[in-house]
Amino acid sequence: MASRHELGEPVVVVEGVEKSFGALKVLKDVALTVRRGETVCIIGPSGSGKSTLLRCINGLVPISKGSIKLAGREVNDKNLDKLSLRRDVGIVFQQYNLFPHKNALQNVMMAPIHVLKQDKAEVEARARKLLAKVGLSDKLSTYPGELSGGQQQRVAIARSLAMNPKVMLFDEVTAALDPETKKEVLVTIQDLAAEGMTCILVTHEMGFAREVADHVYFTDGGLIVEHAAPAELFGNPREERTKAFLDKVL
Numbered sequence: 001m002a003s004r005h006e007l008g009e010p011v012v013v014v015e016g017v018e019k020s021f022g023a024l025k026v027l028k029d030v031a032l033t034v035r036r037g038e039t040v041c042i043i044g045p046s047g048s049g050k051s052t053l054l055r056c057i058n059g060l061v062p063i064s065k066g067s068i069k070l071a072g073r074e075v076n077d078k079n080l081d082k083l084s085l086r087r088d089v090g091i092v093f094q095q096y097n098l099f100p101h102k103n104a105l106q107n108v109m110m111a112p113i114h115v116l117k118q119d120k121a122e123v124e125a126r127a128r129k130l131l132a133k134v135g136l137s138d139k140l141s142t143y144p145g146e147l148s149g150g151q152q153q154r155v156a157i158a159r160s161l162a163m164n165p166k167v168m169l170f171d172e173v174t175a176a177l178d179p180e181t182k183k184e185v186l187v188t189i190q191d192l193a194a195e196g197m198t199c200i201l202v203t204h205e206m207g208f209a210r211e212v213a214d215h216v217y218f219t220d221g222g223l224i225v226e227h228a229a230p231a232e233l234f235g236n237p238r239e240e241r242t243k244a245f246l247d248k249v250l
């Protein structure tokens with residue numbers, strides 16, 4: 001998929017990033033660049049620091065050393081307006097975290113109205129379009145408890161898109177889903193990627209990474225062991241650690 005469309009300027013630039021939780025070094029000298037329109041997948045064994053890296057990129061977790069730039073601005077700059085950072089980076093987790101007492105449409109409308117103070121009629125029109133985009137036009141008035149896991153996850157994606165982010169981060173968003181609903185969510189993300197949304201996914205879905213990603217990073221023990229276009233990384237990995245991991249999961 002690498003030639004799907006032209007890639008633009010760097011949106012996310014991670015350089016020399018280290019992160020420790022107490023004595024535990026979780027990220028060690030991590031570097032990664034994601035350009036506008038690019039889809040990047042991060043794969044690797046459990047505990048290798050993948051989720052931590054995503055949380056550092058959106059400023060949820062402060063880094064111990066190095067630099068993370070988002071659209072040219074340093075994420076860990078104390079003077080950076082956190083609200084504008086939250087706007088620029090959409091993040092979707094394995095747990096959907098929808099508001100249980102709000103229906104699908106209201107869930108998507110909440111942040112633009114209450115955080116961004118946007119006009120309600122315009123927000124609603126956009127929310128309807130976003131729910132249509134994720135295939136949920138018939139579920140606007142449905143509450144999370146009455147939606148399947150895959151449908152809830154798609155509402156969560158629409159809710160993130162409502163903030164009009166520059167990049168979308170997906171943290172193992174299909175890990176809790178059964179194969180059929182997993183597919184619906186992956187197709188939604190694939191459509192977004194094809195439209196040119198910049199996406200970074202932490203995923204155990206090797207088929208998806210191989211088919212949809214422009215670039216794949218393999219992490220192990222807090223290090224980026226190697227990164228390459230998917231055909232190369234999956235077809236001809238250079239490092240023993242990558243080979244051993246792929247032998248186990250493929």
Ligand SMILES: Nc1ncnc2c1ncn2[C@@H]1O[C@H](COP(=O)(O)OP(=O)(O)OP(=O)(O)O)[C@@H](O)[C@H]1O
Pocket residue numbers: 021024026044045046047048049050051052053
């Ligand atoms: N807030 C925290 N406090 C202390 N340790 C943490 C914290 N968050 C993560 N860790 C530790 O950091 C390491 C990396 O965790 P992380 O969730 O980033 O790995 P991962 O590669 O995403 O794993 P998985 O694929 O299992 O989700 C783990 O050893 C984890 O226990």
